[in-house]
Amino acid sequence: MWWALALLAIIATGVSLSLIPQEDFWWHMKIGEWIRANNSIPRTGLYSATRADAPMFYQSWGSEWLFAFFHDLGGLPLIALVRNLLLVATYGLLVWHTLRRTGMNGRATLVALLLAAAVAFDNWGVRPQTFSWLPFMLTFVIVSEVAVERWPRRALLALPLIEIVWVNLHGAFTLGPVLVGCAALGATLDRRRDHPEAPTYRTAQALWLALVGVVAAILVNPRGFGVITYVWSLLTDPSSQRLISEWVSPFNTLDNPVTQLFFLTLLIAVVMLVVVWQRLRSGDLLTFIAFTGLTLTGIRYQLWFGIVAGPIVAEALVRRGRLKLIKNTAQRGPWLGWVTLALALLAVLVQPPMRSLVRFPAFLRGAEGPLPNAELAVAATPVQAVDYLLQNPPPARLFHEMRYSSYLIWRAGERLPVFVDTRVELYPIEMWFEYKCIVAGRDWEPLLAKYAMTTVLADRTFEKELISALQQSGVWRERYSDKRTMIFERDPSAPPPAAGPATCPAEQAAKEEL
Structure with missing residues (x-):
């Protein structure tokens, strides 16, 4: 036992x-x-910029x-x-x-x-x-x-x-x-x-x-x-x-x-x-x-x-x-009981009330920024980036990495409604195909223009192609950057993107997971 x-x-x-x-x-x-x-x-789809009036069942x-x-x-x-x-x-x-x-x-x-x-x-x-x-x-x-x-x-x-x-x-x-x-x-x-x-x-x-x-x-x-x-x-x-x-x-x-x-x-x-x-x-x-x-x-x-x-x-x-x-064997010596007790004590010492007193290695550290006990959230949580957006509100709609949507809703849902979010069933699959095309840097300019999005909250890990496209566009300016997140804003004086043939068909987007 x-x-x-x-x-x-x-x-x-x-x-x-x-x-x-x-x-x-x-x-x-x-x-x-x-x-x-x-x-x-x-x-309804509260805090969504695109599906706020769509029906949503909150079973949980x-x-x-x-x-x-x-x-x-x-x-x-x-x-x-x-x-x-x-x-x-x-x-x-x-x-x-x-x-x-x-x-x-x-x-x-x-x-x-x-x-x-x-x-x-x-x-x-x-x-x-x-x-x-x-x-x-x-x-x-x-x-x-x-x-x-x-x-x-x-x-x-x-x-x-x-x-x-x-x-x-x-x-x-x-x-x-x-x-x-x-x-x-x-x-x-x-x-x-x-x-x-x-x-x-x-x-x-x-x-x-x-x-x-x-x-x-x-x-x-x-x-x-x-x-x-x-x-x-x-x-x-x-x-x-x-x-x-x-x-x-x-x-x-x-x-x-x-x-x-x-x-x-x-x-x-x-x-x-x-x-x-x-x-x-x-x-x-x-x-x-x-x-x-x-x-x-x-x-x-x-x-x-x-x-x-x-x-x-x-x-x-x-x-x-x-x-x-x-097969059950003879009872082991008391050492196993002492080891179990030591492990139980370790489990107590790493509980949240005491976690802030211990300095963990980098891979076990959480987020940083103006959030109480931010260290308990995964490091990818965009605490600092969302705080920047609240202090510098975007002029129009915001495009963001899907994983960021959950924290965006909690921290700034009323002021920064989301494009799509992890309530996946709230959005038609066609919107998800468009989202994935943008993330992949394919047809991203006309799709952003379609939804009047002039600010992009991008993740360095999951949106490398989009970040590269934004940096090379000549009309998108970097406004914020940290080790995980970047924020770009479109030059308001730039002409609208030119319409062109679609290069990101739904069939191609459907092959990829979110």
Whole structure:
């Protein structure tokens, strides 16, 4: 058990060192501030210069409200601390549940936690999904414990309540019925095939009733059945599905080290389960198959796959019984306990309240500029550049790198509305093609003129071609520069760009991710 606890402490330290990403946090907090100020949920594309009146479904309104609340209460340090605590609670519950599954086998539990973390570490950023971790883990634990009758059936009464909270926090609420449905169907199948661990008829019946309750609980949200329509529209939205990397199949990102690690983990898990599949409960097999299938359609599901696959594979290893690595051995000396304690202490020392007291190496340092606790945000956050724009407002619309849009919305949404932003589904795919053409320095002048944009907030890393084109144009002047960001402004006395044939067809732009 100490090995698993030591790894949990390492995970706690690692997530505490990770910084707040810019893409999917700031704009959510801004919407949360709007919700708190207006006591209602917006329905349009607030803070967009091009789609302000377009309909927008803010399904994660609960997470947005919480971000704004925690920020008012304790700023970025409290938000980061809440993320860290939720992750530790989620994986701590995974460790506890796996120990119960494996008869307190610490090494098998270590394998479970290692598997779960290996495929998910790049999904630990601060975003609405953060508030999905614990509801998902709780749902999985409850149905797993009840299905083997370690917990009484009345524990299932918590599932609809969890789903009510979940549906107002994040779109992963759709996975709740999947977990309960797999457990219910698995219990029924185990009774049919006379599995030695098949639950009683009343337990199987209770699981089916719980599924009905969970599905009904989905409707307890401000838009009722509309949340189902929204999820379907998001899953079929061409802008999101074609252009956002986390929505694409891992088969399309085989050059990504995280994807390669996932397939390696999946291969190991499948081999382990094939050996003992007849001994496993049907519910576990169905859950593993369901989440494997989901993950093969989109890499954003890797986190959930790891959480369910870890305990299932660990139990399979123990059932196999002949793997020496997993057999319980004599208790180690006290050194492992002391190492675990030291790692836990390290995890405490790197928490946000103490982070400002420690000087980290350059690659672990965050942003700089006029933002309280800026060091907790990734270095790419355009804190200083946006502050310059607020002090020197552009004369017309602003073009900006998409990743900058989230912080722009939070810091200056009312004064500097965005061209496009990470609410990808808000914008038609044609606009995204135009955006990518501009970034690539193709047809950029007529496209900027089309949207009356005379100021460009460019990223040195992701917009090298555009920066080069601006510098060579002769009519765009550099107004600001730092180690990550540049701001250009068009000479107002320069003639409008000449119209010419298109050199950036949509078909070419469609081949690239945002």
